[in-house]
Amino acid sequence: GAGVSQSPSNKVTEKGKDVELRCDPISGHTALYWYRQSLGQGLEFLIYFQGNSAPDKSGLPSDRFSAERTGGSVSTLTIQRTQQEDSAVYLCASSTWTSGGYSSSTDTQYFGPGTRLTVL
Amino acid sequence: GDSVTQMEGPVTLSEEAFLTINCTYTATGYPSLFWYVQYPGEGLQLLLKATKADDKGSNKGFEATYRKETTSFHLEKGSVQVSDSAVYFCALSEGYGQNFVFGPGTRLSVLP
Numbered sequence: 399g400a401g402v403s404q405s406p407s408n409k410v411t412e413k414g415k416d417v418e419l420r421c422d423p424i425s426g427h428t429a430l431y432w433y434r435q436s437l438g439q440g441l442e443f444l445i446y447f448q449g450n451s452a453p454d455k456s457g458l459p460s461d462r463f464s465a466e467r468t469g470g471s472v473s474t475l476t477i478q479r480t481q482q483e484d485s486a487v488y489l490c491a492s493s494t495w496t497s498g499g500y501s502s503s504t505d506t507q508y509f510g511p512g513t514r515l516t517v518l
Numbered sequence: 519g520d521s522v523t524q525m526e527g528p529v530t531l532s533e534e535a536f537l538t539i540n541c542t543y544t545a546t547g548y549p550s551l552f553w554y555v556q557y558p559g560e561g562l563q564l565l566l567k568a569t570k571a572d573d574k575g576s577n578k579g580f581e582a583t584y585r586k587e588t589t590s591f592h593l594e595k596g597s598v599q600v601s602d603s604a605v606y607f608c609a610l611s612e613g614y615g616q617n618f619v620f621g622p623g624t625r626l627s628v629l630p
Contacts, residue, residue, distance in 0.1 A: 431618065440607065440622035441562075489562065491618075506552070507618060509562040 400424065402510035404490050410516045411480055419475045419513045423492030430473050431507060432465060433489040441489065447473060480517045487512040520545045522621035524608050530627045531598055539593040539624050541582075541608035549610040551575075551584050551591040556605045556623070565593075565606070598628045 403422045411417050423430050432444040443457040447467045458464070462480075467473040477484055491507040525540040543549065553565040553575070566575030571586035580595045591608060608621040 433620075441620040443618070443620075491562075506564050506567060508564075509554075511561045 402490055402492050402508050404488075404510040404513050406513060407511065408514045408516075410518065412518050413482060414479055416476065416478045417480055417515065419477075419488050419515070421473045421475070421490030421492075421510060423471065423473070423490070424508055425471075427492035427494055427508070428470060429493045430467060431491045431493075432473070432475050433491070434459075434486045435489055435512070436486040444475070444488075477515075480515075482517045485515055485517045487514050520549070520610060520612065520619045522608050522610055522619050524606075524621035524624050526622075526624070527605075528625040528627055530629065532629050533600055534597045535628075537593070537595040537598045537602075537626070539606055539608075539626070541591045541593065541621060543589050543591065543608075543610050543619075545589075545610055545612060547612050549612045551582070552609040552611070552618075553580070553582055553591070553593050554607040554609060554620075556607065558604065562607065598626070600628045600630050602626060603628045 402424055405420045409417055428449055430447040433441045434444055435441050445452055445458055445465045446454040449470050450467050462478045465475045489512045490510045493507045521544045523542050550569045552567045554562045555565045556562045565580055566577040566582055568575040568584035571584050574581055574583045580593060582591050582593045584591055603626055605623045605625045607623045609618050611618045
């Protein structure tokens with residue numbers, strides 16, 4: 399497929415369990431982003447990858463959250479010991495990377511459909 | 519740090535009404551500016567963007583002009599349709615490895 403894909407689309411888990419969310423970016427996109435969208439709220443930035451490295455982890459809400467990316471492609475977001483307040487839609491986005499020049503040159507982010515996480 | 523402020527919703531309009539959703543930003547450099555739309559039950563998708571001052575982004579009848587002097591990127595449409603009902607997010611990116619900063623979103627409901 400040509401778009402960003404995420405799996406699973408829905409995840410229901412019990413409080414205290416660990417979950418893994420997966421994101422497959424668009425082929426060739428070097429930048430990958432994770433966001434969280436709680437019910438009726440805006441987007442909360444979690445983490446950003448450029449290639450396999452994460453220069454900006456500032457949005458991770460706690461040390462229960464971690465993410466990795468391998469081969470410059472697939473990324474997994476892991477939430478350990480889930481809590482009810484972790485319930486949200488987790489969105490992944492990817493973009494290409496262009497640089498140079500004085501003006502900003504960030505490319506458009508393309509979003510996946512999201513994973514809806516429900517912690518009981 | 520960078521931030522994006524949007525007018526609070528929900529915004530309710532009748533079909534064919536004129537739409538304006540205000541967006542202002544704070545940034546340290548020269549960001550690119552974006553409007554994303556989220557239709558009911560769907561993911562976010564890019565509506566339009568502008569990468570430098572005075573640029574106008576346009577798509578599907580929507581327009582927004584990058585105003586550096588007022589640090590604004592207001593979204594407008596001359597005649598809304600019921601199918602435009604969605605949540606609209608204003609966003610910026612400073613580029614060069616910076617994350618995007620999104621506004622809180624504005625819910626638009628268009629009544630027939």
